[in-house]
Amino acid sequence: MSTNPAKPIRVWLTPPGPNPWKVIFLLEELGLNYEIESFSYADVKKKPFIDVNPNGRVPAIEDPNTGITLWESGAIYQYIIEQYDAGHHISYESLKERHLGSQWLHFQMSGQGPYYGQAGWFQHLHAEKIQSAIDRYMNEVRRVIGVIEGVLAAKESQWLVGDKMTYADMAFVPWNFRLSEVMNLSWDEVWEGAPHVRAWHERMVDLPSWKRSMEIRARLMDEQGLQWNGVPKGIESFDDYEKQLAAKNAAEKGQ
Structure with a gap:
């Protein structure tokens, strides 16, 4: 059971x-x-958003029920779990499991997110192809x-912490x-050599809560004239988008 905020976050x-x-x-997932x-990514370093997050990165939340404004997705996770998952639907109350959940959330923030992000940047968006960085x-x-494959393969449970899905598992999905x-x-x-990770991931993307999240994303992307992968409508492929970005960078250098 979750404690639902009276006013929307x-x-x-x-x-x-x-x-x-x-x-x-x-x-x-918590309902x-x-x-x-x-808002547009082009405005992420502008007002009014930098008044909410001076670092100019999404997401950020404002909770009128507590007066708290937070940025950094990991900090937001910890706050929402502590404040609103009173029934421990996707968390644990016990000492060991509480800290294991925190451990995996920190690994997602320090390991998965930054490395995946840099992989995507150097693979697709950097102005020049630097193979050593891509590799x-x-x-x-x-x-x-x-x-993650080694941990899941060694456990009887299908989840990172305890015997149920927790926020620690969910953080890796996007x-x-x-x-x-x-x-x-x-x-x-992608999943070659990692069957346990694939099964773990696919259990979660089959959840109604994830499907609803992606329906919302699709609607918001459409409102901004974007395809599912972030490429503007009218551009056929990511390769074409890369070429467009390269031409733009070359033109800017020539100015």
Whole structure:
């Protein structure tokens, strides 16, 4: 049972990236009262958002029920669990499991998110192809997957902590969901050698809460004229988008 806030929690987000959907997934799974403030990524370093998060990164939340404003998705996770998961639907009360959940959340924030993000950046968005950087971060993606694969393979449970899905499992879903795009590989190639991680991930993306989150994302992306992968409508593929970005960078250098 969750403690539902009387007033909706406001979630500030730009829809393309994975991190905002960590928070929406959590709110949907707990059935909490929230509203979305969706805006363009081009405005992420501008007012009014930098008044909410001076670091200019999404997501951020404002909770009128407590007067708390928070940014950094991991901090938001910890807050929502502590404040609103009173029935421990996706958390534990016991000392060991509480800290194991925190451990895995920190690993997601320090290991998965940054490495996957850099892999995607150097694979698709950097102004020039630097193969050593691409190789480094792709290897780190494989290493992170390998860590989780080893843990899940050794456990009788299908989950990272205890014997049920927790917020610690959920935090990994949005970035793993984008791995085919990040790595430029088929879904089968992404999970090669990691059957336990694949099964774990696919159990969660089959949840109604995740499906609702992705329906919301699709609507918000459409409102901003974006395809599911963040590429503007009218551009056929990510390769075409990369070429457009490269031409833009070259033109800016020539000015």
